[in-house]
Amino acid sequence: MVYADNELFGTFDKESKKYLFMTYAEYNQKVNQCRALLKDLGVGEYGKVAIISNNRWEWATVAAAAYSLKAAIVPMYEAQLPSDWTYILNDSGSSAVFCATQEIFDRVQREVLPSTPTVQASFCLDAPLGDPHAFQTVLSNSDIDDTGSLIKAPVPGDLAGLIYTSGTTGRPKGVELTNMNFCSNIKGATRSLVEDPKEFVKESDRSLSFLPWAHSYGQTCELWSLMSSGASMGICRGVPVILEDLQLVKPTNLFSVPTLYKKVYDGVHNLMESAPPLRKKLMKNALKMGEAKAASDKGLGPKFNTFERIKFSVLDKLVLSKIRGRFGGNLQIAFSGGAACPAEVVSFMDSIGIPICEGYGLTETSPIVTLNVPENRTIGSVGRAIGGVTVYIVDERGNAVAPGKIGEICCAGPNVMKGYYNNQEATDEVISIAPDGKSRMFHTGDMGKMDLDGWVSVTGRIKEQYKLENGKYVVPSPIESAIGMSRFINQVILCGANRSHNVALLVPEWPAIRIELGIKDDVTDEELTNDSKLKDLIDNEIIQSCDKLKRFEIPKNWAFVAPFTAANNMLTPKMSIRRHVVMDAYEELISHMYDDDPIVTEAADGHIREAA
Known part of the structure; x- marks a missing residue:
């Protein structure tokens, strides 16, 4: 077996306070056992196996075992609601579900399985050996496939993953990604990086894995890319301890937002x-x-x-x-x-x-479309198309625009999804024929431009663009990014659709603010919000951050709000802000900033002075 003795997945050991790694050979043994388990459960060609879990070696084991039976995995997030799990299990028709923790397993038993008739078996990854529903128990009881007789090698067009979009709006859609999608994306990125593909990721490389494999970015770019080269990854215990885990794992490569x-x-x-x-x-x-x-x-x-x-x-x-x-x-x-x-x-x-190499893509594109590479990067650009992929910038009619002109970013190539599962109407909305007259082209919904040398820049989401009362169009993303560069501001949402001007909801970075203003610990955050020095500080930060923006783009008012998190449903599992949820939650505060109606609010609001 290639890479048999190499270390693969590292897990934090509470006793030694170190990361302990399993080898590729040990992982292969687990995959063989899991394949036999899935086979005993009746999982076969075109079957669906669901998993509700953060990153862990069992996640990758279930995935590889399913692939080797020509079946597909349906990954879900631990942070999702039971109603989301129910919808996804029913829509996908999954026959088995693996749950990370005992708490998730119990919730699935009570709140999900009574409404998901296709699910015939459920297991808990954390349950101790001996528990009949424990993953470890059923693995140990499975006959190991030493001969490989159970393996049904998938072909390029077979479905490998059914990844449901996190759904910043509406119901999540199941993105059908085939074996060809995943493999072409890994090979395409490798070809775009170096002439010798073996040098993209070396056997000696190691990452700290914290981006969810349930999303195509973490799954393709980290999990399968590193495994394809015999590299290793320590599995982060969680974002709150990421700095500590970086010290323990000491990664050579890092995949992050x-x-x-x-x-x-x-x-x-x-x-x-x-x-x-x-x-x-x-x-x-x-x-x-x-x-x-x-x-x-x-x-x-x-x-x-x-x-x-x-x-x-x-x-x-x-x-x-x-x-x-x-x-x-x-x-x-x-x-x-x-x-x-x-x-x-x-x-x-x-x-x-x-060096940071920025890339661009979506779940529907497996995900990589463009990538900056170590030897050839352009700051401010998301790179050039990876091998095998063609990028088009098109107008509203689907015609390619001239270099440097803004339009919708589209792409064609083997990375484009098969479609949205059980949703041909939604598929038809985003797939069309490319300007070459023959290729399937995916419409990303992002605005951008491409220069003569093929460097692509993203300017914002089409659906997020809005118009002010004066008819001027505003793309919020670059304005939010500019304001968010302040070390005193953690998160930003810009508002202004059909209004006379923009306003901003700001999540403050209190520790930095306190240091800057020399505020004592006995002063609470609530008391600090009424400090005129704080208002002057944020006013000046916004003016400086927005010095390269047009005057009508700069927010005239701002208000501090609580952090946007997955717990309050304002962040998706992949950490994207649910803009509409935030705006709905702070509808009254936004109205107050426009002086629509006097309201009582605990948030402190400010007023931005006009730049000189």
């Missing part, structure tokens, strides 16, 4: 701004030299002379290596997707010696 990189960026700048003058100067000089070094390495700046190399080496050891240490100390390359990564954050990561 921009939030993590922004957190480190903010942390460093908060530390720098509150540091004594000498230390502050040292940190600024180190980052400045790191930026110059990154530019020099890319051929965009002069080469360092001997003195500069020595100076950089000293500053790197004193400052930059300590920042890299926050990622575990071994990180060589970071990937970012899911949302635009601010250019300032990308430049910051470059300056500390960890």
Whole structure:
């Protein structure tokens, strides 16, 4: 077996306080047992196996076992509601469901299974050995397929995954992804990165896995890509302890959304701004030299002379290596997707010696459409099309627009989904014939442009675009990204449809605000919201953040609100803000900012001064 002795999945061990890794050979043994289990359950060709779980080795085991029977997996999130699980199980026709925890298993028994007649078996991954519903128990009782006689090798067009979109609006849709979709995406990204595909991910590479494999980004880009090269991954215990787990796992590669990189960026700048003058100067000089070094390495700046190399080496050891240490100390390359990564954050990561490669895609595209690569990146762009994929920017009639012109981003290639399961109408809405007259083309719903060299930039979601009273169109995403660059602001939602101007709902970054204003611990957040210095601080931050925007785009009012989380249903499981849920929840507060009706609110609102 290839890579048999290589380490694969690492899980935190509470006794040793370390990550313990299983090998590829041990994983293969588990897959053989699980295949026999699924076969005994009657899972066969075109069957559906569901799993409600965060990342863990059992997730990948169930998936591989299902694939080897020509069946498909239906992944779901632990954070979803039982009503979501019920809908997905019924819509997919799943015959078995694997639940991560005892709590989830019990809820499924009580609230889901009575309404899901196709589900014939359910198991708990956490239940102890001996429990009849424990995954470990049924695995140990399964006959191992030593000969491989049970395997039914899938063909490219076979369904591999039925991934239900998280549904920022409406019912989730089941995205049909085939074996060809997944495999072509991995190979296409590899071909776009380097001439020698083996160098994309090395056997010695390791990641810290925290992006959900239930979403195509984490599943394709991390799980299957790393496994295809014999690499390993430690499975993060959860986002709250991610910084601790980075120290334990010490990844060489990291697949993330921009939030993590922004957190480190903010942390460093908060530390720098509150540091004594000498230390502050040292940190600024180190980052400045790191930026110059990154530019020099890319051929965009002069080469360092001997003195500069020595100076950089000293500053790197004193400052930059300590920042890299926050990622575990071994990180060589970071990937970012899911949302635009601010250019300032990308430049910051470059300056500390960890290049970020931004990519772009959707669940429906397996997911990668475009990708920046280490050897050839353009900051502010999401890269160029990966191997085998063609990107089109089209107008409302589906005709390709000229380079540099804004239109809808569309793509054609082997990465495009088969369709939406049991929903031909929805499929027809997003699939058409490409401008070449023959290829199936997927409409992403994103606005963007592409230059003559094929570099793609995303400017916002078509459905999120709105018009002000004066007829001017506003695309909120880039404005929210600009405001969100403030180290005092955690999350942003812009509002203004059919209004005279924009306003903003802001989630504050209280620790940074307190340090900046020198606020004592005995002053509560509620008391602080009425401080005029705070209002001046946020006003100035928004003005500075929006200095490159058009005047009508800048919000004139703002209000602090509570964090948007999955618990309050304002974030999807993949951490996208449910814009309509936020606006519904704060409808009265938004009206108050427009002086529609006087209301009583605990939130503090501010007023933005006009920029000089």
